[in-house]
Amino acid sequence: MPAAGRLGSGAALWLLLAARTVAAIDPISVSVALGAASVLTGLVTYTDLYCRFAECCPKKQRLNETALKLELEEKLFGQHLATEVILKALTGFTNNNNPRKPLTLSLHGWAGTGKNFVSQIVAENLHAKGLKSNFVHLFVSTLHFPHEQQTKLYQDQLQQWIRGNVSACASSVFIFDEMDKLHPGVIDAIKPFLDYYEQIDGVSYRKAIFIFLSNAGGDLITETALEFWRTGRKREDIQLKDMEHVLSVGVFNNKHSGLWRSRLIDRNLIDYFIPFLPLEYTHVKMCVRAEMRARGSAVDEDIVTRVADEMTFFPKDEKIYSDRGCKTVQSRLDFQ
Numbered sequence: 001m002p003a004a005g006r007l008g009s010g011a012a013l014w015l016l017l018a019a020r021t022v023a024a025i026d027p028i029s030v031s032v033a034l035g036a037a038s039v040l041t042g043l044v045t046y047t048d049l050y051c052r053f054a055e056c057c058p059k060k061q062r063l064n065e066t067a068l069k070l071e072l073e074e075k076l077f078g079q080h081l082a083t084e085v086i087l088k089a090l091t092g093f094t095n096n097n098n099p100r101k102p103l104t105l106s107l108h109g110w111a112g113t114g115k116n117f118v119s120q121i122v123a124e125n126l127h128a129k130g131l132k133s134n135f136v137h138l139f140v141s142t143l144h145f146p147h148e149q150q151t152k153l154y155q156d157q158l159q160q161w162i163r164g165n166v167s168a169c170a171s172s173v174f175i176f177d178e179m180d181k182l183h184p185g186v187i188d189a190i191k192p193f194l195d196y197y198e199q200i201d202g203v204s205y206r207k208a209i210f211i212f213l214s215n216a217g218g219d220l221i222t223e224t225a226l227e228f229w230r231t232g233r234k235r236e237d238i239q240l241k242d243m244e245h246v247l248s249v250g251v252f253n254n255k256h257s258g259l260w261r262s263r264l265i266d267r268n269l270i271d272y273f274i275p276f277l278p279l280e281y282t283h284v285k286m287c288v289r290a291e292m293r294a295r296g297s298a299v300d301e302d303i304v305t306r307v308a309d310e311m312t313f314f315p316k317d318e319k320i321y322s323d324r325g326c327k328t329v330q331s332r333l334d335f336q
């Protein structure tokens, strides 16, 4: 690419020379030629042109904070904590030219509460192609790391992949789905990369982002949400401090969290534990409406109610929270 970049400026130089030879004759063609030269050198370098068609690793992580905020507010329902923390964490991290460690987020909550959805939105806001980007990597425990007896192999593979991908693009994003199904110890292989090192073997990991998704801790989150509900306090008054500590301790002590006794936790290498609250009936309705709009159809409130009524709710007595969040909304809508 650099060689081709020089080709661009070489052409510009040629134009400048040509301009000089005609200078004596015609001042207008001089300015035309100079204009053309500045276009070649200034605006359309080969690299620009190349990156317009192929995907390039951004030199500086650019995040449109307004766009991310809008998208989260419009598409993620009932998650005031996640919205707030993710915005804050990502804006702070991408605005910092010299982060001291990579950003590490751990997202917790029951299925259907929006964890995957949020990681997809985050990926798209960092790399336009989102999950299809060459710089976004999704690992699914049951798919990529299924066998407990191969833990050592997985650890080596993970280290190799992360080293290779971060060498190619510093602002790579790694998403680990189904952390709760990851065999204990596998994730500790990436501890060195998450730590406060300036470089490891010549590679800096400080601009990378790691996102863990997990059902673990869902019970603790529900307990807190229920306690607020039962004591008549508003859901929106739940604060991160009501949950973050409980969550990190709970996950550390949970053998099926992927982070059981993990050094990532006891070395404080996870920057944020982000709780996803269980969704209520009104949130399910919001999901149905959003899905209808996404399909380009008018919102029909009868159908919205019918789909929401088909979902099952817990706990047994109060029936406040949807068992599967918004997870089955799409397929239920197909059958209306």
Ligand SMILES: *[C@@H]1O[C@H](CO)[C@@H](O)[C@H](O)[C@H]1NC(C)=O
Residues within 6 Å of the ligand: 064, 065, 066, 067, 070
């Ligand atoms: C950021 O996003 C907002 C909302 O989508 C948009 O109006 C604005 O032009 C964007 N800014 C930049 C610099 O791309």
Ligand SMILES: *[C@@H]1O[C@H](CO)[C@@H](O)[C@H](O)[C@H]1NC(C)=O
Residues within 6 Å of the ligand: 137, 138, 160, 161, 162, 163, 164, 165, 168
């Ligand atoms: C990047 O990660 C992917 C897995 O997402 C892996 O297949 C690939 O080999 C890695 N690239 C390098 C250069 O290590």
